[in-house]
Each structure stands twice: as C-alpha cells, then as structure tokens.
Amino acid sequence: MKPNLRSLPPRGSQILGIGSWQPDRVVTNEELSTKLDTSDEWIRQRVGIIERRYADSDETLVDMAVQAGRNALADAGLSPDLVDTVIVPNCSMPAQIPNAAARVAYQVGAHGAGAFDLNAGCSGFCYGLAVGSDLIRAASARYVLVIGAEKLTDFVNPLDRTTAVIFADGAGAVLIGPSKQTEIGPVVWGSAGEQADKLGIDEHGYVQQSGNTIFRWAITKMPSTAIRALDAVGLTVADIDVLLPHQANMRIIKATEAALRTEGLRDDVTIADDIQYSGNTSAASVPIALDHLRKQSRMKSGDIVVTVAAGAGLTYAGQVLVWP
Template sequence: MTAIQLKTGAPGARILGFGGYRPRRRVTNDELSQTMETNDEWIQSRVGIAERRWASDDETLVEMAVAAGGKALAASGVAPDDVDMVILASATLEHPIPGIGPQVAHRLGITRPGAFDLNAGCAGFCYSLEVASNAIRSGSARHVLIVGAERLTDVIDQTDRATAVIFADGAGAAVVGPADEPGIGPVAWGSDGDQSSAIEMAGTGRIAMAGQAVYRWATTRLTATLEQAMAEAGVTVDDIDVFAPHQANLRIIESMHKRLGFPERTVVARDIVRTGNTSAASIPLALEALLESGEAKSGDLALVLGYGAGLTFAGQVLRIP
C-alpha cells in the first residue's frame, strides 16, 4: 500500500510585521454622556476608557482590514505574491456568506491563497496566530496574513452604557512567516462553554454582556492560562518585556499584571484608554502602538492573551518583530 506523503515546513514561525487601522472618529466620554446616563469619571473608574474610535459608513470591515493588512505587509517586507494564507478574525461580520477573507486577499493583490474567516470572539487573533504557526511548521503555508477586524458599533445599543462605553471599531494585522527558531510559543487555549451566555447577541442583533461575570472570570480564571503559556514556552515572568493582553478593561489588565508579578521594567499595553475594546483587533493594534511609540522594540518577548465570547481564551509568548 502506498503511503500518503506529508509536507514538512519550517522549524518555527514568527511574526514579521504588524499593521493597524483606527477609524477617524474619536468618541469621548463626554460625548457619550449626551445620549446616556453616564459621565467621564464613571466610565474611567470602571473600564479605564477615555475615548474610543467609531467607524463611519465608508470604513467597512473590508476597507479597515485592507488598510491594516497592507500596513502589515509593508512592515514585514513580504510581497502579496508570497502570501499563501489569509485568516480574517472577526465577530461582527455583516453576513456569514460570502466570507470577507477572500475579499481582503483579492484587494491586497494576494493571488489564490487559502482564505477564511474565524470567529472566536475577542480571542480571534490569538486563535488565528496558532493556526498560522501550525500551517507554517507543517509546510501547508509559508507566509500567513492575519487580520482582526471589527465594527462593534454595528451590534451595540448606543444608548446602553453597559456596552456602548466599552466597544469600538478598528483592524489590526500581522504577517507570520518561517523561522529557524520559534518566535511564537505553544498556545495555551480553551473555552468555558458553560458561560456562553455571558456575552451574546440575542434576537435583537445587539450584543449583551454580563460585565461583572466576565470580569470575575477573567481576573480569577485566566492567570493560570498566562502561567501555562509561559511554562510551555520555557520562560518566566522575569523574561517578559511586554505584557499585551486583550484590551477589554483596564481594571482587568491591571489585576492580571499585579497577580503575575512582572518585573518593573515590563511594558504593559494600555491601548484601551484611547481605543476602546476592539475585540479581535485589540492585541495587534496594541502591539503596533507600542512599537510606534518606542515603548516596545524589535526582539522583545511579549506575553499575549485573547479572551471573550464563547467564553474562549488563548495565550502565547511571542517575539516582537
């Protein structure tokens, strides 16, 4: 009997470049106070957000994803013809069919890649990162473009302070390629489906969130996931230069930072203060911002964690390009 042949890929995978797109419109807390019972002090004390970006009609998911993906390709130095796979992570697709991964690839000049959409809520970028890393190491792809793109303003009640003060729009992207040594550590991921109702879209088509339940879950259950991700990558908190979890709530970020006991030199991503919660886009947007500001630098070791609807979660250690 003839054996089926398998490809072999690179020894490891790494991120080669980041890109991001932030909508033009800045929405301050004072502006929100005009349409709902809230104020700047209330919002900042609970979630740490001072302003967020909301997309205009022309800033569609595809347009934002193309802008972020193009920046990531330019930063990585990888030509569109050298991209074999495109993963579009989003929880806010307007229609399930057709997927927008192939559309984004076409707009960027990427010819006939494997392309698909992935919905793991706010953990979508980290889930996509593991899929991309595995594809490169198995030989089924050499370069992968990941884009997290969200228009959460399409699915929130803009008079509901439980969601409208938190969620925002934007796109963040990364190009992943082969490496002689791993630049993306093993994933620590999972789900708690018994809490799936904590974040959901009901028949109204609007997102609803049990904020206190999600806060308790994230601050008590996910520290172990971060510790697992570091252990499987063979590093400790003392090795981490950048801590960039999903930008869901500044209080959650600060709680995780305190629980893990990072050294004083570790840079903590706080992009949520000016960008809001952009779901699958938040981690690449935060890392791009840290690189642009100089707070993070090429070669730094970062610990990332995505978590959200499902409830899903995924953590990894990665080397910043």
C-alpha cells in the first residue's frame, strides 16, 4: 500500500484585502489627438476611453505592483510577513529574468515568500487568482498576494493610433487567505493558441493586434465563460450582482452585457466601466476595476461578482467571487 501523506483538511478561500495603484500622469484623448491622427470622438465611440494613466520613465512595473500590494495589505490589516506566496500576473516585464514577483515580495515585506510571475495576457489576473486560491485550498499556501501589474507603454508605439489610444499602465492587488466557506469559485479557463498571431509583440518590440478578430472572438468568449463559471458553482446569470469584465473596450463590455441579458442578467446589476478612466491595463484591469467599484460603493457584502477576461495567447478565464 502506498504511504498517505498527512494533509490538512480541504478548505475554502476568500478575499481579505484589495488595493490598486495608478501613475499620476493622466493622458486625455485630446492630448493624444495632438500627436496622432485620431480624435476624442473616435476613441470614445469605438473604444470607450476618456482618459488613461501613463507611468513616467522611472516608474517601473515592480514599483506599481509594490504600491498596489501594500494597499491591499493595509486594507486587510495583515502583517506582510504572514504572506507566503506572491503572484504577479503581467505581460510587460522588460526582461524575462529576474521576475517581478520576488522583488515585489521583498519590497512589500513578505521576505522569503514563494514568488512567481504568470503570463496569460489580459486574462492573467483571473488565472493568478485561481492559482492562488487553489494553493490555499490545497494547504500549500496560507496568505497569497495576487497583483496584476502592467507597464504597457513600454511596449506601445506612441505613433501607432490603433494601439496607443487603448493601452495604459497600473496595478491592482488582492490579498487572499483561507476561509471556512468557499468565496472564490473554481476557475473556468481555456486558450486558442491557433490564433496566437492575432495579438502579440512584433519584431520592433511593439504590441500589434488584429483588432477586429480579437473583438469578434472576445464578444463570444466573455459571455460563454461567465455562464460556465456560474454553472461551476451552481448559479445562473440571474444571480449576478456585479459583472466585472476585463476592461478592453467598452463595446466588448456592452456586447457581453447584451449577450448575458438574453440569459437573464438583471437590470439592477453593477457592470464595471473603469475603462473610461483607466484604459486597457491588461492583467491589471480586473483588480483595478474591482478596487474602484469598492471605493465607489457599488458593491456590498455578499454580492455575487463574476470576473471574466480574454486576451493575448489567446487565453480566457473567469470565476465567481462572493464579495466579503
């Protein structure tokens, strides 16, 4: 008979704290219109962005992740030395090594924590939250910081109007820990590597995308992934209190909303619209939007929150959360 390792009983996971960080510099559509052949009207109508934040040249992805992580720790009131794992979903580190997470762990005071980056493009935060939650549920970790962080302006050609108006910088963090109840549902995820060339970094180091292809793919994947995530926890679309789609494009958010309306999405649901003032911050967009919804008092304890994201890879993911 094989030996059986002594293990802790299975447990649930919950959100204990949340925080975000965005650079000071606000870049308006008007400012971009002075440098590019674009207009405030085009950007608002086609993308839904009014303004976005750009980091200065000396503010790094790690700097922003540290600030967001500290804010989440302060929100939870947890001593950083209790954090045993730090996950930094991102797709815009300037070099492959060293990773961001080890420096972030050290700088937030989680000295010696397990630390790794995770790249699933714009779905990265949903992937990272799932991995962190399952580490806790399996008793491999106790307190996990998941920090979506991006400095996309390092990879955007400022003269390319098809990308420069969309992508931006920032970081958002959640601190998660064990719970008697399951408050972070199982992830539903997937990929479409056969379409990898539709969104990526070109030979010049700049983001390139087939905007229309990504758009059409996202508006089918986002609602179907939300429905599958609800099904995985025995809920339906009518149970959603807060819909939190990746903030890629307001028209993708509206199309996701419209598809879910036909499945019973209630009229009183809160739908994240943070893209208007934050732009598309890829792996940081979901936690930044979550933090802003909380600060705007648009969520209440016990709300059923559905996160869903799709992006480079191509990848997609979603999960159901119970707001603490």
